Amino acid sequence: MRRTLFSLLLQERRLYSWEAFCVHFAAAAGELVRETGRRRLASASVARTTFDRWASGDWYGRPRAEAAEILERMFGYSVDVLFSPAAGAVSMTRSSSEAAATIGRRWSTSRLLLPTSEPVGIWELTGRQTLDGTAAAVRFLPASRHGERVDLQGSGEEELQALEQFLRPARRGFLVGVEELDNDHRLYILDTAPVRRAVEPAVSEKAVSIPAAYLLDDLTYGILWALTQLDDGLLADDQALDAEWRVLGTYLALPRSAPSRLFLDMTSVGTSWMGSAFCAQHIQQQLHDATEVPIFWTREQSGEEAAPWLFFRHKIEYLQRLERFNDSTSPSSRVFCIPEASVARSERYERVLLFLAIALMEQYGIRVRVMGKPEYADVDGVALVPGQRAVVANWVRVRGEALWAASTTTSRGDLRTYTAAFGDAQDADVLSGPDPEARLKSLAQYLDIDWGWLTRRCRELGEHGVSGLVRPRSRLLTVDAVDDVLSFLGTLVPDR
Template sequence: MRRTLFSLLLRERDLLGWEAFCVHFAAIGRELARETGNRRLATASVGRTTFDRWSSGTWSGRPRGEAAQILERMLGYTVEELFSLTPDAGEPAAGLESVAARIGSRWPTSTLLLPAGGPAGIWEISGRQRLDGTSAAVHLLPVIRRGEEASVHGLDQDGLRDLERFLRPARRGFLVGVEEGRDDVVYVRDAAAARRPALPVASAAGPMSIPSAYLLDDLSYGILWALTQLDDGLLSDDQALDAEQTLLETYLSLPRSAPSQLLVNLSTIGSSWMGSAFCARHIQQELLDAREVPIFWTREQTGEEAACWLFFRHKLEYLRALERFHGATAQTVRVFCLPESAVAHSEKYERVLLLLAIALMERCGIRVRVVPKTEYSDVDGVALVPGQRAVVAN
């Protein structure tokens, strides 16, 4: 499909985002206003809807008045040239819009925004009840499956330059490979991995590839979905969490719970990490002299809640610390309350995360049991030493 020169110039000059475009548009408008004395040029603006229509690549109208003057100065072409279809414009891979739609329909917590139908955009990832949501840059690429790899193919020099510009910034980003002829088969690779070393325009090592094991399915999406949100949430609270950790020993020495006021100012994920770290230390401290094998009750009912077991290091250290209770005739037990309704209303990728957390516990020698009774859903997490004590973790 042929596209307008305007949409191609936006992609070439990294102006596909409405905000970036408006900055340049306003600056040129003020410059023209000083030169011509026409004050309306200094206040001219472009709304998001209008920009989306212009940048779609197929709009056949013509901007008028001050907007036309600014665009001609800004891009160096007449509006007739800018909004005429180019005869030989290189196109991004076909079906990118359908790929974005498929990903959004399969995983409702995921939205791919591709401005002007180009290959680069934003991947918005939203949480449900416990995760705050985040976003990452994304670049879609055509690939062909060859054995254990999906190799990028069909990129011309412009496409390679676009990819280099995408990989250059030090930010969170993903490369999404779309298998040729099958827009329902996609692979995901962290842009940071592809950035080391950055892809040259002409690579002597051959085409860049994505391991076929990185197929985007419920397993890989669930990990990507949880890990990016947890990581970005912790990074946003990094300074506060570092300062707060120095006070943990003080809290643990107190005879009663005394949560810091600082926890109120953390993100949902930051407060979850701090509370989880405190509870893990508290339980281990209270079980130091336990002689009986404890039984643990946990409140996690969804993959969103259970993901902390998979990605917080102190969780793994906590599980390993409990291995001292394991023996030839003894085994710790962790009980999950999983009402059928809670499982039925969770997405498949969330159930995968929950099962992975259970598998991790069993790998650490813990026997997992499940109670489906809804009336127990609000019982706090607790470590029970039969006949001795119950250590509450909330």
């Protein structure tokens, strides 16, 4: 038997006992007496046996007269709705727990901590190798989909007030909509930042409407997982990064540098940003007078390592400044060494992030090559100007405790070594095809990602943008490039 909305609301409000219910019932009656002057309302009551029957979910024997009026005031629904089978209404106590468990099962880097009988809790996100982990507030709400929009709805005035209180703080927070299906549920995600300033309109309309494209899956989870950790890490190090950035010019004047991270009290994200920002400047400085098109080798092998390409603002500016080398007749190329073992130990959301980073480069006109030979996994990050010089710039998996390892060499032996590595990469390239679409299809196959699913979801998400899903707060991050690459991939959706 499907339970009534009344019985489910009792659970959500933790009115488990007749005594607790009577306190709230009397308070609602008092409010009506003061508003209407009808003193008979104060004498209305609900017997213990009647309460127990209603609380069990029985919808027979509905309340009448004053009792009905008071219950409608308490819960914000008519008696007919309260004591009918709950249909689309769900117990958010139960649904929240089930949704939290679902997220934990699907993504091993997530854990949701919910107090007993509450749809509000903490969402813990953990890194794998380089990200530090963080946590955000989370609130679950019933969701109902209408075409391409999803309404996240509260249940009654009290629930709407609780939602307003949840949205008000300036902390990082997410709303998770739970759409009940026959034997399962779908989850939709929304950063609280876009709706925080519209709290009052949201409450007055009794629903927060979001795009159905914000469905929580490997695409949206990967973006949320990476961006949230990058954002919180950079915010934690904001003052230290500002101070250290002022001395980077000193290192740029040196022929080689490898400063120790042990002297910096920063998160892993903060030190990664420092290494990445320095290496980008170092390469640009050393290539300013290059007369030949350079070729690049990058050390990222996982979505976690590649995420900065998607979100660090200086990485996007770096790609834009190097566009002068991306001539269509003789484009610049960039090599990734991604061994099959690295693919096998990555979850799909991480592989999606890696795919997006490579697709971004193809969008910029860079010819990307991917090789799987593990013996090349530790080749330096390098920009090679054929026959002239090699600009070394390592900040990913740097040996020892260095922030980065940067230098420039014109040694013939070094140039021959790097040239041979690039030659082998060309011969062993797993990305086949004459254009970006063909190469990215082969990349999706190598990373074991369904091409049709990915391009369709990129199109859906690209139409609405990422900032509603998860919004960066650090000035050092941007989602512009992610929006661009999502739209780019969306144009490659297979014909139906």
